[in-house]
Amino acid sequence: MRQRSASPHTVASYRDTFRLLFRLAQTRLHKSPEMLALPDLDAPLISAFLDDIEERRSVGVRTRNLRLTAIRSFFHFVAFEEPTHSEHIQRVLAIPGKRGDKGVVSFLRREEIDALLAAPDRSTWIGRRDYTLLLLAVQTGLRLSELTALNIDDVHLVLLCHKK
Template identity: 60%
Template sequence: MTANTTFPSLLEAFFTDRLLQQKQVSPHTIASYRDTFCLLLRYAQQRLHKTPAKLTLAELNAPLIIAFLDHLQQERGTSARSRNVRLAAIRSFFQYVALQAPNYSSLIEQVLAIPSMRYERNPIEFLTHAEIDALLAATDQSTWSGRRDRTLLLLALQTGLRVSELISLHWQDIVFGTGAHVRCLGKGRKTRCTPLRKDTVVALQTWKGEQQGSSEAPVSLVRGASL
């Protein structure tokens, strides 16, 4: 095995080359994959009594990975859904390894064949009109932070933006006037546009006037933060 096809070098290249440069995945994906391999390396070290730097690809076989996934559920209380997220990260690594170390094709095929675990999907719940009104009414409109919170809640309730999407919004991402809408870079680095209702447009315009920020300023600006 050459130096650049050892497990440590492949894992490093997977993060720096595959994820960051080639696929340009989001920081959230990087963090999720990092956490997966931190857990896997700790488990392998305890089971094989070898430091991560001395692990080989041959040792990270399907039986060990299945045992690791079972360990997550049985001893750490990981849900089936989270187990599948960990497995997806491991699969992504081995798909990359398949291109870099084809001499491990059999091992890789076995790892990629590990099935995801089925789980019941709960129906998507939503707030009633009364609950929405109560949530918006809970904000203190006599305070700066209360007015900000009501504006962001109204925007989230109307558009369904995630918290991470909300806090990353800048005024240049919001288009007022005819065809008012908000643009955001969401999951999978996909840009989407969502139309805005008149009441949401009015709330955003009022908030923007109070904030007096530039187009590059974040919508969720914390008071006292630099523009």
């Protein structure tokens, strides 16, 4: 995690990918994970794994491609550690991602924004916090991950005074 600044969610996702892959390998190859060798994890097995999680686990294209990304990351690492297996590794790395439908990004209308901003109870501290975060998101276009990653040093308060 520290070397690549990976989030705990990324690490958990990679872990889950390999747990699922090893289960399939154990079923298909009749080998426990510690008995697997690099040549066992070949392109046909990886492709079968990707098909299996789509069919049996009913995952979408994005999740399938996320699992493939984890496997590719591992094989990029292995390419440096085991150059004698480069042909095998290249076959796995050549497995294409699947194209999926991209959803149309829709924007909130003014009435929807007003309803969203009216939802928090601004008489409480938590309500004021929620209102502030929602207002900041609406006015800046920050995504949730960007909003939650903000630190106090990232925010500069500007105070404007108007004469009445």
